[in-house]
Amino acid sequence: MRNQQATQLVFELSRVGRRGTRLPDCDVPSDEPIESLIPADQLATEPPPLPEVTEADVVRHFTNLSTLNMSVDTHFYPLGSCTMKYNPKRNERLAGLAGLAQIHPLQPDETIQGVLEILYAVQEMLAEISGLPAVSLQPAAGAHGELTALLVAAAYFRERGEKRSVVLIPDSAHGTNPASAQMAGFRAVSIKSTAKGFVDMADLDAKLDEQTAVLMITNPNTLGCYEQQIEDIARRVHKKGGLVYLDGANMNAILGIARPGDFGADMMHFNPHKTFSGPHGGGGPGAGPICVAAPLCDYLPCPALVRDGDDEQARYRLNYDRPHSIGRVRSFFGNVGVLLRTYFYIRSYGADGLRRVSEDAVLNANYLLSKVRHFLPVPQGDRCMHEFVASAEPLKKQKGLKQPAMDLGKRLLDFGFHAPTVYFPLTVHDAMMIEPTETESRETLDAFAEALFRVIEEPAETLSDAPLTTHISRPDEVQAARKPVVRWTPD
Amino acid sequence: MSYLFNTDDDRKAMLQAIGAESIEELFRSIPAETQLSRPLNLPAAMGELELQQHVQALASQNQNVVDYCCFLGGGAYDHFVPAVVDEIASRGEFYTSYTPYQPEVAQGNLQAMFEYQTMICQLTGLDVSNASLYDGGSAAVEAVLMAISVTRRSKVVTCDTVHPHYRQILATYLQSLDAELVVLPATDGVVSLEQLQACVDDTTACVLIQSPNFLGSLEDVAAIAELVHQHKGLLVTVFDPIGTGILARPGDQGADIAVAEGQTLGTPLLFGGPYLGIMACREGLVRRLPGRIAGQTVDRKGRRCWVLTLQTREQHIRREKATSNICTNQGLFALRATIFLSTLGPQGLADTARLCLRKAHYAARRLTDGDRFSLAFEAPTFKEFVVRDRENRVGELLQTALEQKIFAGIPLGTWYPDLADCFLVAVTEKRTRDEIDRWANCLQTGTAAPLPAKNGSTTVSNPPASQHA
Known part of the structure; x- marks a missing residue:
């Protein structure tokens, strides 16, 4: 065949x-x-x-x-922290309408009122969902949103005459956090996590001082736990004059349930390609719109999208007259196509629907956790938010495997399931981070748990040889890095 | 809701399996006083039909380049996109997959990335390409940061003939870093070699230029390269991928890093994004290259295959020591470019470039054959050029054209106060002689011949949805 x-x-x-x-x-x-x-x-x-x-x-x-390729359209894809939910087909069709896809970014404002109205509505929706009033849609990806917000923070402190050089980041955070801090001219300082992935408060207190510009935090955290001390943490940071940045990677757990602006965040980004179903595109595009508290509004990137007049008479325009702005971070207006899908998605669900998204995402994850914890340890305990992290460490001893999380993931491919995220976060040994999302059925979750259970029982040789039925077996990554061949050349 | 699975019975059974009394119990870790006590204030939910009607009404408030005749460029161009690009890129196996972390089940994406990287090397004449960045602007900035890191120098020299947005992004990124940015003014629409010579020194990390530049003119890339290299700095060139069908490639002209906006390769205008950031460099710089890279290797049975490689440059391993914070690439748009370039081939790319060149030069001549309009600069141009209106009524002129359903050009006064009496015109292979004549007549006389049927028709204004964008 x-x-x-x-x-x-x-x-x-x-x-x-x-x-x-x-x-x-x-x-x-x-x-x-x-x-x-x-x-x-x-x-x-x-x-x-x-x-x-x-x-x-x-x-x-x-x-x-x-x-x-495996894809969401063809397979269960429980890749933790990536929120691989179903991508609605209607959104693709609507984004392709000539009135949205065939418009030039430098057309006069009066010829683009429809798209500006949509984007303005997206700003208002994100402000409401985040509890933070001011929005910029310009950043092109989550990491780009982080960088943009950190530049906003830098401008804010500069204007206040404060010299703050440090960004605090829990050690369980995504690697983009410290890399973004570095690019924004800050020094990234790591804070320890407890076994459950919570911020170690003693370590926070030891490192928090007047040098602290921003604390970047992911909540729910990368272990899929809600950081219960978040408001206390925010208070401590604010007391030292610092700002709290929320990495919105895990917003799928709390839509309509808790708002970052209400639990102490001053700035955040959304990942619309995760939370709001923008297709992942084999690695992109994403988008990284940011929301900030009122005192930071003036520093947001230029241009800003504003509305003049009320409902029926409303006109939308791009405002370039922003003397305090950090400036531009992307050509034109950002990844508009992804933001259009965000609009279609939120309009499809409404307020009750979005809350239901998070309820089902959390229900599905807890249901899967209740099965998986019978055969793999889950250090965080018996409850989670939208995802959980199991540890494959016991298989090291039991089966003599060197990288058991990877081996289990590879073997799951043979059973027709995409592997979970493995070896992240770094704070759990042999981590397998599992995020089912709300767009999966109980039958699929049962089948996945069953497959994982069977795989764990298999002999070590089978696991370390896996996958056995895919188009290729394991590639030699060492050779690829040692002698890089990164383009085709004629013989 | 049609995307959700759990029925009330499912919910009950699942809660029982979990050992929870209620859904609320699952959220008990969120302190009650933090939880939102009201529904979000969002517009009511819509079914598919309702949403479609609502969005179509909004979309129809935008004037689009199917119904209007487009002479706008400035970093985004109305080029032809063959049907195969949409057909293939709208396959769910491509657009609903993610980063190839499991290469055994992502060979399709990885091989396409490898083919993309090869084609970008072919277009640039350079050795290595990454698997793409966000857009042309971020690619230009990442190239500059890479040059600063490679040379361990801090001075960056550019010219105002580089896209204003790219320069603005660069200024934003550099404001928090210990770097000096010098922007030279253009002389007759191009970089002045004398000024450049006076400015570039042994502290210069790189010179960033664009050719054809934002004003449409070709820069003397080879001469600039020589000058920069004398001081052991790097040359970063922004190029036009379509132009490489006939123009000398940036690598052949001495660029060390070449970057471009890849929208022109198979992506519609999309109101500015998502687009495609192209970036390629010389071999020796590969370990400083930001972004993902696909590499060739073999599997355990010795079969050729592809993986993400050189990942020790990247943020998920190196964290604050990474070459960049970039995590995603624009995979789907790199795929589109790969399909586009495969379909065009060398001959198709050359034909496209030649058509752009001929039509742009015809348009320039046609418009300037009267007294009112002249070309602002003498430097050679490819598909874009600057027109000066001796009556200095650019706004009014473009408005008149708009009423005739023509996007006639981009006013330049916002970015170049000296060019307030000028506008920028782009002509692609899609513009017919009829359209160019109408455009020229309209600008010269304030009126245009009646619209030919194909332009006025709205039957083509809803192309297949597969315009994945």
Whole structure:
């Protein structure tokens, strides 16, 4: 059944003279030699050596490649912290309407009132969901939102004449947090976590001082636990004059239930590609809109999207007159396509629906946890929010496996399930981070738990050889890094 | 709600299995006083049909480039997108998958990334490409940060012929870092070599230029490269991927890092995003390159396959010591570019570039054959150029054209006060001679011939949804 040509590279399918499309003949005068328009030394001697294939080649090649992927449309994908929920088809169709997809970003404001109205509504929705009043839709991804908010914080302190150089980050945080802090000119200082992934308050107190600009925190945290001391933590940070940044990666657990602005955050980003179902696209695009408290509003990126006049008479425009703004962080207005899907998603659910999303996400995770904890330890205990972290560490001793979490994940692929996130967070040994999301059935969760249980019982050799039924077996990653081959070259 | 599964019976049974009394109990770890005691204040839920009607009404308030004739560029261009791009990119196996953390079940994405990287090397004439960044602007900025890190120098020199947005983003990023940004003014629409010579020194990390530049003119990239290299700095060039069909490639002209906005490669205008940040560099710089990279290797049976590689550069391993905070790439848009370039091939890319060149030059000549308009600069141009209105009534002029359903150009006064009497015009392979003539007539006389049927028609204004964007 498998098409063996599928894994040939498109370059290997190339034959001189084949073409995938034909452009029209030139309908304007073209008798002048090109060299009279462009100096000879600025011209290429020949076009780039792209592959020469037919349209049918392209279709068969890429269609076959697509079948080598697991995806949300085809498989359960419990990749913790990534919120791999169902991506509604209506959102794809609507985002493709000519009135939304075929508009140029530098058209005059009066020709783009419809899209500006949608984006303005997204700002208002995110402000309501976060409890933080001022929004910028510009950042192109979660990490970009982090960086933008940290630049906002830097500008805020600069204007107040305060020199603060440190960003505090719990050691269970995503790696983008310290990397963003570094890029914003701060020094990242790590805070210890307790076994349940909560902030170690003694360590916080030891490191918190007048040098602290921002504490970045993920709540619910990366173990899927609600940080019960969050308000106390925020109070302590505020007392020292610092700001609290919430990494919104796990907002899927608390929509309509708790709001970051109410539990002490001054700034946050959303990941609409997680929480609001923007498709993950094989690695992107995402978006990283940020929400901030009122005192930080003036520092948000430029331009701001504003509304003049009331409902029926409302006009929307992009405001560039923002003297305190940190400036621009992305060309044009951000990843609008992802934000449109956010709008469609929130309009589809409404307030009750969004709350139900989080209830079911948490219910599904707890249900799966109640099964998994019978055969793998879950250090955080018997309850979780939208995800939980099991530890495969016992299999090291029991079976002599070196990387049991990875082995279990690989073997799950054979059973038709995508692997959980493994070896993150770093604070749990042999972590398997499992996030089912709300768009899965009880039957799917049962089947996954059953598969995981069976896999754990399998002999060590089977696990370390897995996967056995996928298109390839385990790739040699060491060779790939030692002698990097990162492009095709002709023989 | 149609995306949720759990029935009331499911909920009961699941709660029982968990050993919880109620859903509320599952949220007990959130202090009661923190919990929101009211429903979110959001508009009421809509079913699919209702939502469709609502969104169509909003979408119809925007004037789009299907119904209007588009001469706008400035970093986003109305190029032709073959149907295969939408058809393939809208396959769920591509767009509902994620980062290939499990290479055994992501060979489709990984191989497409590897093919993308190869094609970007072919377009740039450079050795290594990453698997993409957010957009052209962030790619330009990441390239500058990379140059600062490689050279351990802190001075960055650029010119106001680089896209204003890119320069603004650069200024934003550099404000919190210990770096000096020098922006040279253009001379006759291009970088002045004399000024550059006076400014670039042994503390210069890199020079950032764009060619064709924001004003449409070709810069003397080779001469600039030589100058920068004399001081052991790096040259970062923003290029036009479509232009490489006929123009010399940035790598062949001496660029060390080449970056571009990849929207032109198979992505519609999308009101500015998501787009595609292209970035390639010389071999020696690979370990400083930000973003994901796919590499070739073998599996346990010796079969050729692909994985994410050189990950020790990245934030999830190196945290604050990473080359960048970037986590995602624009996988779906890199895929679109790969399908687009495969479909065009060398001949299709060359034909497209030639059509842009010919039509842009025809348009420039056609508009400037009267007294009112002239070309602002003499430097050679590719598909974009600056027109000066001797009557200095640019706003009024563009408004008149708009009433004739023509997006006639971008006013430049906002970014270049000296060019307040000028506007920027882009002409792609999609513009027909008829459209160009109408545009020129409209600007020259204030009126245009009646719209030809194909432009006025709305039957094509709802293309298949697969415009995944």
